[in-house]
Amino acid sequence: MTSIAKYLILSLPQSTNAQSWLENDLSGGKNLLYKLKLQDFQSGTLDSLVQESEELSKIDSQLSSSVYKVIDILNNVTELKNSKSRIINNQSIFDYIEHFNWNSSKYRLDKPINQLVQIISNEAITLDNDVRQSYQNYQSAKSNFLAADRKKNGDLSIKSLHEIVKPDQFVLNSEHLTTILIAVPKNLVDDWNSHYETLTEFVIPRSSELIASDAEYSLFSVTLFKKYQNDFITASRERKWHPRNDFQYNEDVLNSLRKEFDLTKQTEIKLKNDLIRLSKTAYSDIFQAWLHIKIIRVYVESVLRYGLPPQFNYYLIKFDQANLKNLSKSKKELIDKFGYLGGSGSDDKKNSSNLHEYASLVDTEYEPFVLYELDIV
Structure with missing residues (x-):
């Protein structure tokens, strides 16, 4: 998926006094900067935070995949392919991110x-599981509808014939005779007319009747003795004609086929609408969950990097489509400016020394400060 915007979520010790530099000097001041206001969490022990850090990394990745999967589903079943049209908690996705507030009524901060x-x-x-199941149900209904649509609107070699044939075009209720239908390619009609009577024994002479034609095929009926029906079908295939031996004239079957198209269409439409409603709700809720997890992750990594008590500032740096090209350059500038933190920005040197052993465990893509990307597609 193509990124429409990216955010860097950055945590730095308050002692760095970084805001002015981030606003005015990073990438020449071309990036939009937002300051995140977060409450403190129930931290627990450093050992428990190291363990939680590993879990958060997995969940962050999992929810990222969930968000992108829902977007992919919405793109497949709607015309909403622009992130600006996606709503998070009754806001545009950008407003929600840039004015983030922790949902303390839903996720109480007195919990560990x-x-x-x-x-x-x-x-x-x-x-996520609900959306995937709904999508699977919709795909199944769509396949059933497409199969019914082919029967209704395909060419004469595959379409349902219940609206085409009439009872008087068949020999019905005969002990010995049967009528079968053959879809003959247009370029082989002369071959049909020349050879159908002699294709097998006991074909009724001059029994061929043209029932219908389309751009590709002509549909003929032919009457013969039941005993030679299978031989006639086999010989027809050898001449590249298309026997419609799937069709038997039966009023009950025909009535059922007439209903099939309408039923599968109604089911496909209903499940599509259900899927769209669920996916839009899920997109909003999963994205909110993902951002809350991201925020917890930033906090946990900040404690592991910079120590307690938590004295950090959190920033969002936005890269929209116009300045996405500045992302790598901005990261390098951040490292040049704050690389001295080296995993420990606390003024408490003793505390910093104790934390250094944890810092190398915090993240496989280790930076000298806390930095994560949020990709909007």
Whole structure:
């Protein structure tokens, strides 16, 4: 998927006094900067935070995949292919991110971090499973409708013939005779007329009747003795004609086929509408869960990098389509400016020394400060 915008979520110790530099000097001041206001979490022990850090990394990746999967589904079943048309909690996605407020009524901050993570992730994963099941049901209904549509609107070699044939075109209720239908390619009609009577024994002479034609085929009926029906069908295929031996004239079957198209169409439309409604709701809820997990992750990594008490500032740096090309350059500038933090920005040197052993465990893509990307597609 193509990115429409990216955000860098950055955490720095308050002692860096970074805001002025981020606003005016990073990439020449071309990036939009937002300051995130976050409450403190119930931290627990450093050992528990290291363990939670590993879990958060997995959940972050999982919810990212869930969000992109829902977007992919919406793109497949609607015309809403622009991120600006997606709504998060009754706001545009950009307003929601840039004015983020922790949902304390839903995710109470008096709970330990590990409980918060479990509550948020379980909700999102349940929704993700619901969307995937709904999409599977819709795909099945769509396949059934397309099959019914081919029967109704395909060429004469595959379409349902219940609206084409009439009872008087068949020999019915005969002990020995049967009427079968053959779809003959247009370029082989002369071959049909020349050879159908002698294709097998006991074909009724001059029994061929042209029933219908389309751009590709002419549909003929022919009457013969039942005993030679299979031989006639086999010989027809050898001449590249298309026997419609799937069709038997039966009023009950015909009535059922007449209803099939309408029923599969109604089912496909209903399940599509259900899927769209669920996917839009799920997109909003899973994205909110994903951003809340991202925020917890930033907090946990900040504690592991910079120490306690939590004295950090959180920033969002926006890269829209016009300045996405500045992303790598901005990252390099950030490292040049704040690389001295080296995993420990606390003024408490003793605390920093104790944390350094954790810092190398925090992230496989280790930076000298806390930095994560949020990709909007």
